[in-house]
């Protein structure tokens with residue numbers, strides 16, 4: 006089966022490209038310069054040339070704070086892009102797998118969010134991603150929308166790599182302790198999408214719709230940072246951990262207020278596809294080992 010991947014140089018895009026062959030797929034990865042998802046002509050011509058059996062959209066505008074003042078670009082990539090991809094997939098009668106975010110929720114709930122819970126994004130990024138979800142759902146019935154959270158990998162920019170950098174630079178670090186979520190490896194997201202693609206290849210029919218997928222167990226950013234530094238020291242990536250100070254979100258103001266509760270319930274994806282959340286403590290060690298090998 007031929008799979009076209011947009012945003013091949015992003016965290017998830019790279020992991021999809023790394024793993025796709027091992028699932029027996031013929032992977033066609035596209036960078037933003039090879040396929041700009043906001044450009045209708047580009048989308049049409051590339052997809053009709055490659056003739057994929059499935060498109061995975063790993064492209065997105067992910068700069069959460071910058072999106073507040075760069076709304077046009079955020080909506081172009083996160084809403085118009087998926088809409089164009091969905092329309093082209095509909096013409097070709099092929100499915101689109103699209104990735105979304107916990108930021109479609111306001112984080113006020115006391116329990117993990119289910120797919121059917123009310124959305125209420127509180128940022129431009131969250132609203133643009135929600136509009137992208139709606140564009141896909143309203144255009145194409147054959148879709149998987151995978152909402153995920155707190156993505157980390159050895160690639161690109163993410164919390165794990167920021168902590169590692171700050172660990173070299175500082176003796177003391179303040180980390181937010183009142184926001185909780187499921188850290189998710191980009192590799193785990195790629196595996197999840199490819200496993201669903203495999204089920205589609207065999208059965209030609211899957212239960213389309215919105216799914217939640219994130220790493221387990223849930224943890225605060227502070228708890229995640231503790232684990233990151235513990236592993237860094239154990240694997241000799243750092244000599245010692247900086248002193249960690251647990252702070253409240255109000256003490257660490259950011260342009261966008263992050264959801265206090267980013268926990269996503271993964272029951273539906275387990276029931277429908279037999280996919281279980283990764284243990285992020287294990288996937289974190291894999292990421293550090295890859296970083297160590299690349300040193």
Ligand SMILES: NC(=O)c1ccc[n+]([C@@H]2O[C@H](COP(=O)([O-])OP(=O)(O)OC[C@H]3O[C@@H](n4cnc5c(N)ncnc54)[C@H](OP(=O)(O)O)[C@@H]3O)[C@@H](O)[C@H]2O)c1
Pocket residue numbers: 011012013014015016017018036037038040041042043063064065066067082086104105106107134153154155156157161162191
């Ligand atoms: N990162 C997180 O913590 C997080 C959390 C929840 C959900 N998500 C979602 O997970 C998905 C993957 O995130 P990620 O962390 O892998 O993202 P990422 O590393 O920021 O990669 C995004 C990719 O999209 C590409 N892109 C941007 N504009 C494009 C355009 N107009 N046409 C084609 N490609 C374009 C970028 O290419 P260039 O580099 O060339 O611009 C980049 O390679 C996204 O849908 C994101 O919203 C992420």
